[in-house]
Each structure stands twice: as C-alpha cells, then as structure tokens.
Amino acid sequence: MRRFVLTAIAMTVLAACQAGVTPLSDEDIRALEDGVNEHQEALVASDFDVLRDQHTDDVVVWPQAGPTIEGIEGAITSYEESPAPQNASVTSIEIEGYGDFAVIRYTWSQDYLNAGYDEPVPISGRSVIIMRKEEDGTWRAELAMWNSDAPLPESGGD
Numbered sequence: 001m002r003r004f005v006l007t008a009i010a011m012t013v014l015a016a017c018q019a020g021v022t023p024l025s026d027e028d029i030r031a032l033e034d035g036v037n038e039h040q041e042a043l044v045a046s047d048f049d050v051l052r053d054q055h056t057d058d059v060v061v062w063p064q065a066g067p068t069i070e071g072i073e074g075a076i077t078s079y080e081e082s083p084a085p086q087n088a089s090v091t092s093i094e095i096e097g098y099g100d101f102a103v104i105r106y107t108w109s110q111d112y113l114n115a116g117y118d119e120p121v122p123i124s125g126r127s128v129i130i131m132r133k134e135e136d137g138t139w140r141a142e143l144a145m146w147n148s149d150a151p152l153p154e155s156g157g158d
Contacts, residue, residue, distance in 0.1 A: 032139055033093060040090060043085055052072060056142050075144075090108055101132060102131040106127055107125070109124045
C-alpha cells in the first residue's frame, strides 16, 4: 500500500511538470471543499449513499490503528459499523492538485456521545485524501487515511 500512495503522489507531482496539465480550477477547489464538508455531514447523518458516492469503487482506506480496507463495500461496512458523531466540522483544509488528481489535507473536530458519559466527547484529528476526477466531473476519494489526536490507550505490558 505504501507503494500505492507514493505512486499516486509521484503521479500528481509528475503531472504538474508536464506541459498542458493545468492546476486545479477555482471550481474544482470549491467542489473538493464542498465534498469534504458533505462528508462530515454524511457521517453525522449516517448517510451511506452519500458516503458511497464520494469514493471510487476501488478505494483504499487506512483508518487509524485498523487494517487496510480495500474497495467500496469494505469502506461502507466500516462506516456502518462505526458510531456516528453527533457533530462534525472541518477546522482547516489545504487542497493541491493538477489535472484529474488532487490531494486534500484537513483537520477535523467531531463530538461523540460515548457510553457512560452525559456530555459529548470531542475528538479532533487529521485526514489526507487522494481524489480522482471521474469522466462525469465528479471528484471521488481513491485513498483516504486519518488519525485522531486522542492519546493511544496504554498497553498492559512492560
């Protein structure tokens, strides 16, 4: 998988160096920003149709402390099995790309109502997503990875 990410990043960089490949348009950047915000809204609403539409069929997902998920069915199952946040927002976003590829880096904040708590627990983190523009003009995630800023659980051993 590391080779896949490095290849995707290298393709984006090489595309930028090729004559005739243009940087992302303002319209593309707005569409990508809107997509990230729609993703957060879909997580809160558990809207799996929107989440499905935002990913390629062969998406690769690298969740924090979890196994690699390959393919849209695995990604949707992961969303279905995860608790939905009560609130979610994007706190910062950076988008770069050329032609039909883009890399999105963003930070997020989500609130979860965990068992045993009276108030939602805030969690923040970071995500990196490699996006591909389809022939119909829709941007879809080809690779998604994230992690939270929450401390890792302490191990029981020495």
